[in-house]
Amino acid sequence: MASQINKTMLWMLLVFLLLSNMQQRCFAAKGKHQKVPCFFIFGDSLSDDGNNNNLVTLAKANYPPYGIDFPKGPTGRFTNGRNIVDFIAEFLGFDNYIPPFATARGRKILKGVNYASGAAGIRNETGQTQGDRISMDRQLKNHQITVSKIKQMLGNHNKSTAEYLSKCIYVVAIGSNDYLNNYFLPQYYPTSTIYTPQQYAVVLNDQLSQQLMSLYKYGARKFAIFGLAAIGSIPIIRSSCGSGTNGSACVDNINNAVELFNAGLKSHVAALNRNLTRASFIFINSTGIGSTSPLLASLVSNVSCCEASSTTGLCVPLGSTCSNRSQYAFYDSIHPTQIVASVYAGRAYKAESPCDAYPFDIGHLAHH
Ligand SMILES: *[C@@H]1O[C@H](CO)[C@@H](O)[C@H](O)[C@H]1NC(C)=O
Ligand SMILES: *[C@@H]1O[C@H](CO)[C@@H](O)[C@H](O)[C@H]1NC(C)=O
Numbered sequence: 001m002a003s004q005i006n007k008t009m010l011w012m013l014l015v016f017l018l019l020s021n022m023q024q025r026c027f028a029a030k031g032k033h034q035k036v037p038c039f040f041i042f043g044d045s046l047s048d049d050g051n052n053n054n055l056v057t058l059a060k061a062n063y064p065p066y067g068i069d070f071p072k073g074p075t076g077r078f079t080n081g082r083n084i085v086d087f088i089a090e091f092l093g094f095d096n097y098i099p100p101f102a103t104a105r106g107r108k109i110l111k112g113v114n115y116a117s118g119a120a121g122i123r124n125e126t127g128q129t130q131g132d133r134i135s136m137d138r139q140l141k142n143h144q145i146t147v148s149k150i151k152q153m154l155g156n157h158n159k160s161t162a163e164y165l166s167k168c169i170y171v172v173a174i175g176s177n178d179y180l181n182n183y184f185l186p187q188y189y190p191t192s193t194i195y196t197p198q199q200y201a202v203v204l205n206d207q208l209s210q211q212l213m214s215l216y217k218y219g220a221r222k223f224a225i226f227g228l229a230a231i232g233s234i235p236i237i238r239s240s241c242g243s244g245t246n247g248s249a250c251v252d253n254i255n256n257a258v259e260l261f262n263a264g265l266k267s268h269v270a271a272l273n274r275n276l277t278r279a280s281f282i283f284i285n286s287t288g289i290g291s292t293s294p295l296l297a298s299l300v301s302n303v304s305c306c307e308a309s310s311t312t313g314l315c316v317p318l319g320s321t322c323s324n325r326s327q328y329a330f331y332d333s334i335h336p337t338q339i340v341a342s343v344y345a346g347r348a349y350k351a352e353s354p355c356d357a358y359p360f361d362i363g364h365l366a367h368h
């Protein structure tokens with residue numbers, strides 16, 4: 001009888017040890033190498049990972065040949081494989097990519113949410129000719145919903161939620177559509193008749209600053225803001241600018257307008273750092289990275305890898321692709337391939353030149 005009790009106790013002890021060990025391992029497996037508790041993403045098709053899948057819009061990428069190099073196949077990412085924020089999530093040590101707001105449920109949101117939406121812009125009307133999209137203002141509203149859910153999960157302790165959210169990274173990469181799907185479509189949008197490129201850059205910079213202040217009010221303290229790439233040089237613009245007319249002037253016109261936005265954005269980042277001393281804002285110099293990478297310079301960049309529609313610039317459903325996707329800069333006529341995304345993300349995370357990230361890179365922001 002006594003030995004029976006001892007045996008039972010021994011078993012119970014063993015089970016207890018096993019369970020507690022398992023729990024510890026579960027805990028360790030969850031982001032043992034994670035550098036920040038969570039990662040939130042705001043932006044457009046460069047970052048969208050599925051938010052547009054169920055919207056009525058032309059700006060969708062949840063069909064082959066998108067995702068041809070992604071483990072799960074087509075997901076709504078506008079590229080062949082991983083996008084820039086997927087690589088950043090990997091560098092930050094996350095075990096999983098950040099789920100889209102459209103489908104993120106339960107405790108997963110504690111690790112972050114991706115709000116980015118194809119065709120979306122800083123301005124509400126941007127992208128409306130494509131159909132529905134989640135503008136930056138709507139993305140911020142969605143983030144408010146996430147924050148209130150996180151508050152409930154962390155037990156209504158406002159202070160602990162605030163502390164938790166302050167340690168997370170917030171990437172904001174938006175503005176390309178305010179040019180491509182607004183200012184430079186004068187047949188549909190009046191902005192180019194109202195503003196000069198310089199005035200428009202100021203209007204966008206000011207509105208984005210306000211949006212970043214809202215994000216700050218929802219508890220964000222570590223911001224990485226991406227400047228825009230040289231979007232005048234994407235294949236669909238090159239071909240619409242035409243080779244017969246002065247094509248390079250048309251391309252330059254767009255790239256110059258975008259550089260005004262970028263220069264202003266960088267000064268706003270400096271001002272935000274001065275004004276909000278408890279927060280850190282960094283600016284990623286996308287055009288600088290794009291123009292100084294030897295790898296990027298070696299890629300085919302005047303045509304898309306996939307067979308793309310000349311009107312939308314997106315891959316034709318089930319259309320053909322180039323044979324070697326590592327040799328092309330653009331997957332469709334608008335969006336970069338995975339290999340290009342890896343270069344941008346790599347230098348945003350760990351700057352190779354002081355010009356890449358100002359005043360420091362995402363790796364430093366994580367530890368700041
Ligand atoms: C944009 O739309 C949101 C609602 O989605 C609204 O709250 C906001 O005031 C609008 N912003 C502008 C500048 O019109
Ligand atoms: C085309 O535009 C560029 C400026 O972007 C200018 O230097 C060049 O002279 C122009 N060429 C023609 C043929 O007009």
Ligand SMILES: *[C@@H]1O[C@H](CO)[C@@H](O)[C@H](O)[C@H]1NC(C)=O
Nearest residue numbers: 209213267268269271272275
């Ligand atoms: C910083 O604060 C000054 C003074 O309050 C204000 O004029 C400026 O707009 C602020 N800048 C930003 C980017 O918030």
Ligand SMILES: *[C@@H]1O[C@H](CO)[C@@H](O)[C@H](O)[C@H]1NC(C)=O
Nearest residue numbers: 262263266285288289292355
């Ligand atoms: C971006 O980097 C390039 C060089 O790589 C530099 O010439 C340019 O001034 C930088 N732009 C900004 C806004 O910092």
Ligand SMILES: *[C@@H]1O[C@H](CO)[C@@H](O)[C@H](O)[C@H]1NC(C)=O
Nearest residue numbers: 238239243300301302303304
């Ligand atoms: C793309 O560039 C290559 C070489 O730089 C050239 O041979 C080809 O004609 C160009 N294609 C188009 C569509 O411009």
Ligand SMILES: *[C@@H]1O[C@H](CO)[C@@H](O)[C@H](O)[C@H]1NC(C)=O
Nearest residue numbers: 298299323324325326327328
């Ligand atoms: C694809 O291109 C890359 C870069 O040029 C090269 O390293 C690789 O060997 C090529 N792969 C194939 C299968 O040709």
Ligand SMILES: CC(=O)N[C@H]1CO[C@H](CO)[C@@H](O)[C@@H]1O
Nearest residue numbers: 158159161162165217218219
């Ligand atoms: C992060 C967060 O939600 N902070 C809130 C805590 O509560 C104060 C006042 O109740 C709010 O102003 C903060 O926004």
